[in-house]
Amino acid sequence: MSNPKTGKPVDTSSPPSLDERKDKRQPSSPDSPDHTSHSEHDHVISHVTTAEEQASLTPDEVLQQFIDGNKRFRSGRVTRRNHREQVRKSAVGQYPKAVVLSCLDSRVPVEDVFDQGIGDVFVARVAGNLVNEDILGSMEFACKVAGAKMILVMGHQHCGAIRGAIDDVQLGNLTTLLAKIKPAVALSSNFPGEQVSSNPLYVRHVARNNVRHALSQIRTLSPILKEMEDKGEIKIVGAFYRLTDGTLEFIE
Numbered sequence: 124m125s126n127p128k129t130g131k132p133v134d135t136s137s138p139p140s141l142d143e144r145k146d147k148r149q150p151s152s153p154d155s156p157d158h159t160s161h162s163e164h165d166h167v168i169s170h171v172t173t174a175e176e177q178a179s180l181t182p183d184e185v186l187q188q189f190i191d192g193n194k195r196f197r198s199g200r201v202t203r204r205n206h207r208e209q210v211r212k213s214a215v216g217q218y219p220k221a222v223v224l225s226c227l228d229s230r231v232p233v234e235d236v237f238d239q240g241i242g243d244v245f246v247a248r249v250a251g252n253l254v255n256e257d258i259l260g261s262m263e264f265a266c267k268v269a270g271a272k273m274i275l276v277m278g279h280q281h282c283g284a285i286r287g288a289i290d291d292v293q294l295g296n297l298t299t300l301l302a303k304i305k306p307a308v309a310l311s312s313n314f315p316g317e318q319v320s321s322n323p324l325y326v327r328h329v330a331r332n333n334v335r336h337a338l339s340q341i342r343t344l345s346p347i348l349k350e351m352e353d354k355g356e357i358k359i360v361g362a363f364y365r366l367t368d369g370t371l372e373f374i375e
Contacts, residue, residue, distance in 0.1 A: 166202065166203055167203045167204065167205050168202055168203065168204045168205065168209075168240060169204070169205040169208035169209060169212070170209075170212075171209050171212045171213045171240065171241060171242040171243075172218045172219065172220060172242055172243055173218060174216070174218045174270075176218070177218035177219070177220060177270050177271075177272075178270065180220060180272055181272065182272045182273050182355070182356070182357055182358035183358070184272075185220045185221050185272045185273045185358070186273055186358055186360065188220065188237075189221065189237045189239075189273075189275065190371075191238075192236075192237040192238030192239055193236060193237055193238070193369070193370075193371050195238045196235060196236055196237070196238050196369055197368065197369045197370065201235070201238045202238050202240070204240050204241075206240075206241060209240055209241040209242065210241060212242075213241050213242035217242050217269070218242065218269070218270060219242060219243055219244050219245050219265065219269065219270075219271050220239075220243055220244065220271060220272055220273065221243075221244055221245070221271050221272060221273040221274070221275060222244070222245035222246075222247065222261070222262055222265035222266065222271050222273070222274050222275070223237075223244055223245070223246050223247070223274075223275045223276075223277060224247045224248075224249075224252050224254070224258060224262070224274070224275070224276045224277065224337065225246060225247070225248050225252055225277045225279075226248065226249070226250060226251060226252045226277075226278065226279055226282055226284065227248050227249060227250040227284075228250075228279060228282065228283070230279075230366050231277070231279050231364055231366075233246045233248075233277070234246070236277075236364065236369065236371075245261070245265040245269070245271060247261050247262070249300075250283070250284040250297075250300060251282065251284030251285065251288070251300065251301070251303070251304045251333065252276055252277060252278055252333070252334070252337060253284075253300070253303045253304060253333070253337060254276075254303075254337045254340040254341060254344070255303070259341065259344055259345045259348075262274055262341065262345065262348060263345060263347050263348060266347075266348060266351055266356075266357050267347055267348075267351065271357070272356070272357055272358070273357060273358045273359075273360065274341065274348065274357060274358070274359045274360070275360050275361070275362060276334050276337045276338055276341070276359075276360075276361045276362070277334070277361075277362045277363070277364055277371075278330040278331065278333055278334040278361075278362075278363050278364070278374075279330065279363065279364040279365075279366060280323075280327060280330070280363070280364065280365045280366045280367065281323065281326065281366055282326065282330050284300070284301065284304060285304060285307075285320075285326050285329050285330045285333060286320035286326055287301050287304075287320075288301045288302075288304035288305055288307070288308055288329070289308055289318075289319070289320040289325075289326065289329060290320050304329075304333055306336050307329050307330075307332040307333035307335075307336045308329055310329075310332040310335070310336065311325070311328050311329045311332050314328050314329075327363070330363060331363050331372075331374055334361040334362070334363060334374050335361060335374060335375075337361070338359060338360075338361050338374075341359055342359065360373060360374075361373065361374035361375075362374060
């Protein structure tokens, strides 16, 4: 394209990004957190979180990393990782930044949703993302022993366990599991619309209350985690994940 006034060619290419300028100045080591491939546009990460990096992180920084990772996930600009190298490097030890309690649902891939790599996250999964002694013990290990800085309880849209609790489904051991979600159904009695499992707005309301109930249980049933939160050593937060677009809504 030419400048209509001067007739000289016009450079229509985009200015180099910060990462591209950085790459031209000083190529990174294959083991560094920002290691890039030789491709002009692809960044391939082989780094795994170290003990020093985990120790230096604050709970607020971990939360922000998860928020930023979800933005990348939703935009389709996720981090490219060398999983083979990450598997090798993480085999000698793990230093995750957080523990996530998620539902069993196959449509909620936790590490992908937050664009995190191997060794970054402890993941506990159970239908209805409910809390029990086993989950609490796992969280206490993750935070008190292994150094994780955040607990995130994540419910999600169109949750089958929530619908099952609303419908009072009776089926083997599932009956006992769904009973643990009934407090969230009770908390939702003030919902102004039709209180049936076929109403997605009501199911969403119960699912969000189920996250709130789980957060309350963590703080009530685990003095260890409550003390860590009070001291600012960890954050305990809740979120609701929308299957339709990958968006997170944080829950108080």
